[in-house]
Amino acid sequence: MPKIWSQTIEAHRDAVREATINATAALVAAHGLAGVTMSRIAKDTGIGRATLYKYFPDVTSILRAWHERQIDQHLQELLHVRDRATGAAERLEQVLTAYAMAIAHRRDHDTGITGPLHRGEHVAAAHQHLREFVEDLIADAAAAGAVRRDVPAGELAVYCLHALAAAPALPGPAAIHRLVRTTFTGIRRQDPEQA
Amino acid sequence: MPKIWSQTIEAHRDAVREATINATAALVAAHGLAGVTMSRIAKDTGIGRATLYKYFPDVTSILRAWHERQIDQHLQELLHVRDRATGAAERLEQVLTAYAMAIAHRRDHDTGITGPLHRGEHVAAAHQHLREFVEDLIADAAAAGAVRRDVPAGELAVYCLHALAAAPALPGPAAIHRLVRTTFTGIRRQDPEQA
Missing domain, CATH: 1.10.357.10 (Tetracycline Repressor, domain 2)
Structure with missing residues (x-):
């Protein structure tokens, strides 16, 4: 893979991680920990649930990040x-x-x-x-x-x-x-x- | 009840409480928290189980004391x-x-x-x-x-x-x-x- 392409992928992954973390923090602030599910995070970020699970196995791991x-x-x-x-x-x-x-x-x-x-x-x-x-x-x-x-x-x-x-x-x-x-x-x- | 008699009862109650607390602390030190039950405490102190329950409802309350x-x-x-x-x-x-x-x-x-x-x-x-x-x-x-x-x-x-x-x-x-x-x-x- 050309270097420029792998850098693009890396930047994309960082962006997905950041968006997921931001959305989760906002959801916890608004609804408390109990109101936050992986489905809701997927919905709020516009990231597919299957994709989301490739980044984080559960809500706790997102909160840790x-x-x-x-x-x-x-x-x-x-x-x-x-x-x-x-x-x-x-x-x-x-x-x-x-x-x-x-x-x-x-x-x-x-x-x-x-x-x-x-x-x-x-x-x-x-x-x-x-x-x-x-x-x-x-x-x-x-x-x-x-x-x-x-x-x-x-x-x-x-x-x-x-x-x-x-x-x-x-x-x-x-x-x-x-x-x-x-x-x-x-x-x-x-x-x-x-x- | 004469005062001397009520003082005797009070002293007896304190002694039972003290003996229960001491036995529980010794059991926790020797066996850890999981190894301690109300039955075991009754056995170690020689206090009947029914009497023990009049003093403390459970192990946690003894530990708190x-x-x-x-x-x-x-x-x-x-x-x-x-x-x-x-x-x-x-x-x-x-x-x-x-x-x-x-x-x-x-x-x-x-x-x-x-x-x-x-x-x-x-x-x-x-x-x-x-x-x-x-x-x-x-x-x-x-x-x-x-x-x-x-x-x-x-x-x-x-x-x-x-x-x-x-x-x-x-x-x-x-x-x-x-x-x-x-x-x-x-x-x-x-x-x-x-x-």
């Missing part, structure tokens, strides 16, 4: 935040703030379907990825003299992510900013002698 | 830690350390039955109780000049409990002590001007 895409988007947003900031300490603080805001916001829009999905392997992998991402930022900030060095960067990353998980329990953006400030105080280098 | 007792014991231990320490700042630090150690330890011994139990109402009430307990300690330490006052004590309590929830993810006691130190740095008063 949707959730993976959501997680990817959140991680991409954090990468953008990192790349927009200048200086190791500011990069770290901006990313932690964006993360706290994102998880607080996500809770508001939780439709109840992410609970079971959150126990999947892809979520464990994403958590691991996020932890390493934050650990790298902390190690850079420590090397730049902004973060304490008496605690390993990996442990500080675990601390930050747990502390910021308090965000959904707080009443609003001002409280979340205070949470980020408090969390950041915990990891900041306290005095020049310490490092 | 066991879990409530566990939570009560953990809170009691934290109260003892508080009462042994002198000075508001030290009391707070000792309690946070004991809490982090307790949840790290609990994870080690988790038999898999506490997961479902953790979603019960009594757990929500215990979390609320714990949060208020820590909030009071923080408010005292803030009044004594040891804790920052630019963030409300309630928010600092939520921050502490979330940050310390990282304890089970850490490799050992030394790392947990570093976690407590980092968490405590976050809430400590930074300079005399701030408060």
Whole structure:
């Protein structure tokens, strides 16, 4: 098969997957999980049922793909935040703030379907990825003299992510900013002698 | 009924409840949740089945009572830690350390039955109780000049409990002590001007 043709097929497959995931997410948002069937998804997307089953065996697998895409988007947003900031300490603080805001916001829009999905392997992998991402930022900030060095960067990353998980329990953006400030105080280098 | 007699009955009931809960916990530890039946509990405790059913309708209700007792014991231990320490700042630090150690330890011994139990109402009430307990300690330490006052004590309590929830993810006691130190740095008063 010529390369141009295989690329076209690949792009077509991606488009079908995307359309299926989008339609399913919209159906769940409108009708809840119980109102979503493979037939309904086929109808809404205009994709034949037989074709749909070649892409996804059931509704759960579509939701898992949707959730993976959501997680990817959140991680991409954090990468953008990192790349927009200048200086190791500011990069770290901006990313932690964006993360706290994102998880607080996500809770508001939780439709109840992410609970079971959150126990999947892809979520464990994403958590691991996020932890390493934050650990790298902390190690850079420590090397730049902004973060304490008496605690390993990996442990500080675990601390930050747990502390910021308090965000959904707080009443609003001002409280979340205070949470980020408090969390950041915990990891900041306290005095020049310490490092 | 004379008072002495009603007290005897009350003590007897408590003893039956305690014996039932202890036997059930031992059976779950030895055989897992699937190996535990009301008949088996009756046999192990020597309590008649009919009597047992007057105390608990099923195995789940016994496990819930066991879990409530566990939570009560953990809170009691934290109260003892508080009462042994002198000075508001030290009391707070000792309690946070004991809490982090307790949840790290609990994870080690988790038999898999506490997961479902953790979603019960009594757990929500215990979390609320714990949060208020820590909030009071923080408010005292803030009044004594040891804790920052630019963030409300309630928010600092939520921050502490979330940050310390990282304890089970850490490799050992030394790392947990570093976690407590980092968490405590976050809430400590930074300079005399701030408060």
